[in-house]
Amino acid sequence: MIPKALMAASTKPIILTILKSGEDYGYNIIQRVKELSGGTLDWSDGMLYPVLQRLEKENLISSRWIVSDEGRHRKYYRITQAGREALVTEMAQWQSMIKALDLIWKPMLETE
Amino acid sequence: MFDLNKALSEWKRSLRKYESFEEGAITELESHLLDEFDKQKRNGLADEEAFARATAAVGRPEDVGGEYFKDSRRSRLTTPSWQKSRFSFTLPLNYLKMAWRRIFRHKGYSFVSIAGMTVGLTCVILILTYVNFEFGFDRFHKKADRIYRVISRPTTGMWKSDEFMSHSPAILAAAMSAEIPGVARTARLMEPEGEKAVLRSEGKNFLERGLYADGNFLEIFSFPLLRGDRHSSLARPGSIVLSAGTARKLFGDANPLGRPLGYHEQTMRFDLTVSGVLADVPRNSHLQFDYLVSIATLESNQETADLFNEWDRIGFTIFAELLPHGRKAEIEKKITGLLVKNSEFCRKFPPAVVLQPLRDINLRSRIQGAQATNMQINTVYLFVSIALLILWVACLNFVNLSTARSATRAREIGLRKAIGASRGDLVRQFVGESMLISFLSLSLAFALALLLIERFGMLIGTGLTIGDLFHGRLVLAILAAALFSGFSAGIYPGIVLSGFKPVRALQKFSEFAGNGPHLRRILVVLQFSVAITLMVGAMVVWKQLRFIESRKLGYDREHVVVIPLRDQETREKSDIIKAELARLHEVAAVSVPGDLPTGTMASAGTHIETESGEMAETRFRYANIDPDFMKLFAIPVVQGRNFSPGFQDEEDGMLVNETLVRKTGWKNPLGKKIMFFRDKPYRVIGVVKDFNFDSLHSGIEPAVFMCGFRQYLSVRIRPGNTGHTLNVLKAALAKSAPSQPFDFFFLDDAFNELYGKERKLGEIFSFFAGLAIFIACLGLFSLAAFIAERKTKEIGVRKALGASSASIVLMLNKSFLRWIIAANIISWPLAYLAMNRWLQDFNYRISLGWGTFLLAGIFTLALAMLTVSYQTLRVALANPVDSLRYE
Numbered sequence: 001m002i003p004k005a006l007m008a009a010s011t012k013p014i015i016l017t018i019l020k021s022g023e024d025y026g027y028n029i030i031q032r033v034k035e036l037s038g039g040t041l042d043w044s045d046g047m048l049y050p051v052l053q054r055l056e057k058e059n060l061i062s063s064r065w066i067v068s069d070e071g072r073h074r075k076y077y078r079i080t081q082a083g084r085e086a087l088v089t090e091m092a093q094w095q096s097m098i099k100a101l102d103l104i105w106k107p108m109l110e111t112e
Numbered sequence: 113m114f115d116l117n118k119a120l121s122e123w124k125r126s127l128r129k130y131e132s133f134e135e136g137a138i139t140e141l142e143s144h145l146l147d148e149f150d151k152q153k154r155n156g157l158a159d160e161e162a163f164a165r166a167t168a169a170v171g172r173p174e175d176v177g178g179e180y181f182k183d184s185r186r187s188r189l190t191t192p193s194w195q196k197s198r199f200s201f202t203l204p205l206n207y208l209k210m211a212w213r214r215i216f217r218h219k220g221y222s223f224v225s226i227a228g229m230t231v232g233l234t235c236v237i238l239i240l241t242y243v244n245f246e247f248g249f250d251r252f253h254k255k256a257d258r259i260y261r262v263i264s265r266p267t268t269g270m271w272k273s274d275e276f277m278s279h280s281p282a283i284l285a286a287a288m289s290a291e292i293p294g295v296a297r298t299a300r301l302m303e304p305e306g307e308k309a310v311l312r313s314e315g316k317n318f319l320e321r322g323l324y325a326d327g328n329f330l331e332i333f334s335f336p337l338l339r340g341d342r343h344s345s346l347a348r349p350g351s352i353v354l355s356a357g358t359a360r361k362l363f364g365d366a367n368p369l370g371r372p373l374g375y376h377e378q379t380m381r382f383d384l385t386v387s388g389v390l391a392d393v394p395r396n397s398h399l400q401f402d403y404l405v406s407i408a409t410l411e412s413n414q415e416t417a418d419l420f421n422e423w424d425r426i427g428f429t430i431f432a433e434l435l436p437h438g439r440k441a442e443i444e445k446k447i448t449g450l451l452v453k454n455s456e457f458c459r460k461f462p463p464a465v466v467l468q469p470l471r472d473i474n475l476r477s478r479i480q481g482a483q484a485t486n487m488q489i490n491t492v493y494l495f496v497s498i499a500l501l502i503l504w505v506a507c508l509n510f511v512n513l514s515t516a517r518s519a520t521r522a523r524e525i526g527l528r529k530a531i532g533a534s535r536g537d538l539v540r541q542f543v544g545e546s547m548l549i550s551f552l553s554l555s556l557a558f559a560l561a562l563l564l565i566e567r568f569g570m571l572i573g574t575g576l577t578i579g580d581l582f583h584g585r586l587v588l589a590i591l592a593a594a595l596f597s598g599f600s601a602g603i604y605p606g607i608v609l610s611g612f613k614p615v616r617a618l619q620k621f622s623e624f625a626g627n628g629p630h631l632r633r634i635l636v637v638l639q640f641s642v643a644i645t646l647m648v649g650a651m652v653v654w655k656q657l658r659f660i661e662s663r664k665l666g667y668d669r670e671h672v673v674v675i676p677l678r679d680q681e682t683r684e685k686s687d688i689i690k691a692e693l694a695r696l697h698e699v700a701a702v703s704v705p706g707d708l709p710t711g712t713m714a715s716a717g718t719h720i721e722t723e724s725g726e727m728a729e730t731r732f733r734y735a736n737i738d739p740d741f742m743k744l745f746a747i748p749v750v751q752g753r754n755f756s757p758g759f760q761d762e763e764d765g766m767l768v769n770e771t772l773v774r775k776t777g778w779k780n781p782l783g784k785k786i787m788f789f790r791d792k793p794y795r796v797i798g799v800v801k802d803f804n805f806d807s808l809h810s811g812i813e814p815a816v817f818m819c820g821f822r823q824y825l826s827v828r829i830r831p832g833n834t835g836h837t838l839n840v841l842k843a844a845l846a847k848s849a850p851s852q853p854f855d856f857f858f859l860d861d862a863f864n865e866l867y868g869k870e871r872k873l874g875e876i877f878s879f880f881a882g883l884a885i886f887i888a889c890l891g892l893f894s895l896a897a898f899i900a901e902r903k904t905k906e907i908g909v910r911k912a913l914g915a916s917s918a919s920i921v922l923m924l925n926k927s928f929l930r931w932i933i934a935a936n937i938i939s940w941p942l943a944y945l946a947m948n949r950w951l952q953d954f955n956y957r958i959s960l961g962w963g964t965f966l967l968a969g970i971f972t973l974a975l976a977m978l979t980v981s982y983q984t985l986r987v988a989l990a991n992p993v994d995s996l997r998y999e
Binding site for chain 1: 136137139140141143144146147148169170171172175176179180182183
């Protein structure tokens with residue numbers, strides 16, 4: 001199981017990545033996370049919304065309300081230019097982290 | 113049947129309990145929940161099950177709400193209202209308000225707690241101020257941590273001593289600077305004989321206290337120089353640097369630099385020029401002086417020049433400033449090496465040399481010689497212990513009263529617990545209350561300290577002033593003491609009272625009485641034990657002082673006026689002065705000895721003829737006297753005769769005391785030879801009865817008396833009009849010795865000064881014992897009031913059944929009586945051990961009998977009974993009808 005702190009750290013790049021491919025609302029975002037991560041990232045659904053609110057405050061995403069065909073009020077989120085730039089930075093940071101961990105673990109994995 | 117709309121609105125209501133959910137967020141989550149609900153339904157679940165799964169997927173409202181809160185909060189420290197707070201400012205404020213109200217509602221108890229704590233904290237403030245003052249000695253010098261005083265003691269032979277002395281040969285200073293790496297510079301100091309010398313300006317004489325100081329002195333020490341140059345002011349012969357006060361006294365507001373000044377000390381007269389003015393020496397400097405004469409003045413004087421070239425002539429105090437890398441131990445070794453190499457005496461009796469840090473001189477030196485302050489660190493520790501004991505007694509008072517009064521608080525505690533207060537909350541509340549009392553007391557204590565500090569300074573003989581109260585370090589220590597006492601007084605009642613079970617506390621609140629009577633008994637016993645121990649201490653000190661004062665010393669010290677003769681000219685005329693004074697009707701006898709029987713006699717070691725006729729090395733005390741000395745002090749000559757003009761024995765004769773005769777084993781002492789720093793021996797012409805020439809700390813040592821140096825014009829005046837007699841003496845002296853200032857003291861006072869330390873100790877013990885008893889009685893008084901109040905009903909019943917008022921008072925007083933007796937039993941052995949140890953310091957001492965202890969016991973018992981009886985009588989005399997109607 002992925003620890004809470006690591007999960008929390010990864011929410012920002014994951015949400016930004018999903019929204020990069022298009023505008024979407026909370027329920028769908030969660031479904032896509034589960035789908036794309038093959039069930040590895042098992043977020044508590046409710047926890048997504050405070051994160052979306054924070055990202056919006058940070059101006060990385062923007063939102064609008066849309067009433068669905070079933071008459072439900074849905075809030076749709078889209079990535080902003082600042083969000084795209086933040087995503088590039090995030091990706092670079094995570095990739096260097098993964099690379100560093102790879103380099104550190106490589107000898108160990110080889111001997112095993 | 114499951115109703116989706118109802119379940120949904122209940123779920124939404126559960127969200128709204130948490131203020132961080134905004135309506136928008138709730139709508140968004142609702143939409144999410146419904147999407148999930150649809151999904152679960154599609155998977156074939158029934159409505160209710162599908163809804164349960166959907167709500168579980170969204171998460172617990174408090175967790176999601178907590179996440180929203182993180183974004184909405186202003187400070188990272190705040191927590192959502194539904195979560196346990198880490199700190200809430202409103203609660204302590206409420207506690208403070210409650211505590212404030214309690215203080216006013218229970219004025220009597222609040223008074224006792226605050227008064228006790230105030231007295232305790234006042235003691236702490238006063239004593240910490242004193243301790244801070246003592247520890248601050250000599251620290252104002254910039255290089256204080258690199259300045260050392262050279263002290264030494266012979267380690268072998270007849271001069272072997274445990275006490276260090278600060279006297280060194282002058283020549284050592286230059287050798288140290290030149291030959292020992294690590295020594296930056298040295299400065300020599302010397303005191304004039306008799307500490308004071310006469311400064312003469314414009315025809316007026318001023319007797320001032322001063323020092324001869326090296327040119328380097330002002331470079332090593334940072335006494336602020338107001339006028340003149342630090343490097344050169346003391347460099348040349350004939351220079352004098354004055355303190356600002358002395359300069360003002362001598363020259364008024366005029367610039368004193370370059371002004372001529374006559375200087376008169378013993379045989380020496382110098383014409384000096386003022387070369388600098390220093391700010392008045394701070395009180396916390398161990399070196400105290402009104403002027404500094406350049407040591408070069410002595411060096412260039414023919415009479416004293418020899419002092420500077422010989423390794424065996426000691427008499428100078430040497431201060432060394434070490435380089436930052438200077439290694440103390442190595443330097444000490446090298447100084448010893450220099451002394452052993454050059455001094456014949458040190459070769460014979462190798463010394464142990466120590467570099468004593470300047471900062472230790474005030475509190476940690478036990479030395480003989482110039483500028484020895486010898487205030488022992490133990491006295492400081494004793495004071496601190498006493499202050500802490502008093503504060504402890506005051507804290508016990510508070511603890512005792514708080515737990516005793518817990519009965520009345522049981523309902524409050526029960527209620528607070530019932531509506532959700534945790535034990536921690538209650539402990540915090542109680543600690544807060546005692547903190548409030550402690551800080552209220554602190555402000556009162558500070559005001560009291562402002563009023564008392566100068567008086568206290570006089571009591572302990574340090575001259576503290578209000579300014580001494582305001583030192584950063586001191587204020588912090590005082591605040592810490594208040595915090596500590598507030599905390600320690602509140603934590604115990606807090607823990608005890610918060611342990612009440614809420615239901616029982618609410619139902620039978622009147623049955624509660626804190627932690628039961630045992631604790632209170634122990635606390636009162638402890639309080640009184642401290643008070644009684646201090647009281648016995650005070651009584652023993654006073655008894656010993658009275659014993660000393662009334663002890664026959666073997667000489668008559670009453671009505672003797674002593675005038676130290678300040679210059680050689682006057683001393684040479686001493687026989688004429690003596691004859692003139694002896695003619696006066698007001699004068700009974702006159703003598704001009706070089707020493708007085710009040711601890712001024714020095715020690716020497718030379719050869720004495722034994723009974724078998726050989727010369728053996730012996731150590732003894734010696735005094736310079738004149739033929740009238742024995743008559744003046746009424747000391748009988750028991751064998752042989754006194755000095756007599758007809759026999760020319762002022763030159764070669766010596767008197768000895770009985771102890772010397774006994775120690776040397778002489779059968780016939782008359783005519784025995786004594787060598788004393790000259791080739792021709794002295795002969796014993798008489799034996800005087802033993803008398804105490806030191807403080808009674810030590811016994812009578814072997815002593816010799818010879819005619820020689822004259823210094824103290826001692827006049828026994830006839831009892832009666834002392835003021836008139838002093839005026840007559842002044843007039844007679846002004847006529848026969850005009851250069852001699854009329855500066856006198858009574859021998860009695862000099863004698864009493866020998867016990868100044870003990871007197872001070874007695875006064876301090878009495879002062880603090882009184883305070884401890886006051887606080888303990890204060891506590892006892894309110895405790896008695898409380899117990900009497902709680903027993904009102906019982907007393908009413910007893911009286912209704914026929915008990916007399918007397919039997920009720922007896923019944924109530926009996927328990928208190930037992931406590932005080934227990935306190936006596938605890939404190940007596942403690943006081944005995946402590947005071948017995950203190951008395952060991954005296955060669956002549958009182959024996960510790962039962963009397964003192966019994967007296968202290970009876971006194972405390974009487975005081976306690978008086979305190980308690982007021983309350984017990986009040987309830988015992990009350991009408992039982994009122995008592996029974998009481999609840």
